[in-house]
Amino acid sequence: MNHTRRNHLKLLGAATLASLSPRMAMATTDATAPVIHEVQMLSKDPDDKKRRNIFKPDLICIKPGDTVRFIATDKGHNSVANTDMLPEGAEAWKGKISKDIEVTLTVEGAYGFHCMPHRTLGMVGLIIVGDHSGNYEAAKAAKQSGKAKSAYVDLFERADAQLGLPKEG
Numbered sequence: 001m002n003h004t005r006r007n008h009l010k011l012l013g014a015a016t017l018a019s020l021s022p023r024m025a026m027a028t029t030d031a032t033a034p035v036i037h038e039v040q041m042l043s044k045d046p047d048d049k050k051r052r053n054i055f056k057p058d059l060i061c062i063k064p065g066d067t068v069r070f071i072a073t074d075k076g077h078n079s080v081a082n083t084d085m086l087p088e089g090a091e092a093w094k095g096k097i098s099k100d101i102e103v104t105l106t107v108e109g110a111y112g113f114h115c116m117p118h119r120t121l122g123m124v125g126l127i128i129v130g131d132h133s134g135n136y137e138a139a140k141a142a143k144q145s146g147k148a149k150s151a152y153v154d155l156f157e158r159a160d161a162q163l164g165l166p167k168e169g
């Protein structure tokens with residue numbers, strides 16, 4: 001194999017890596033670089049019009065130091081941390097209605113959040129930062145009202161699966 005051909009193959013390899021998902025491509029350059037994760041606040045899910053008043057996505061697993069940007073795509077929503085679903089030492093946040101808010105999460109653990117006007121309609125979400133274990137069970141056991149209750153049962157089921165935890169009987 002001559003030099004030119006070898007260089008060509010090298011380039012091809014780089015191009016293949018770059019065509020992978022942005023996250024994976026980023027991981028090849030700097031796995032520790034902070035990432036901004038976007039969560040939309042929606043009155044209607046454009047992919048399923050029957051789903052109303054939602055955070056999309058409503059479950060994310062991120063690294064310590066990453067930022068979550070809540071985007072007021074639709075009006076009438078906000079993002080507020082559930083004060084009983086935060087790791088010890090983590091700061092709570094409270095966004096204004098119809099406004100974007102960015103939070104940078106450095107403390108590892110589970111973070112619950114909700115939309116103030118639609119909390120009991122089930123407009124809630126869950127963020128796992130790094131190692132979930134510190135307050136995960138406590139967050140799971142937090143009291144919920146209205147439809148937030150079934151929403152969190154569903155969220156923790158999906159989080160368990162994503163974290164590779166055994167199914168509860």
Ligand SMILES: [Cu+2]
Nearest residue numbers: 077115118123
């Ligand atoms: Cu809302």
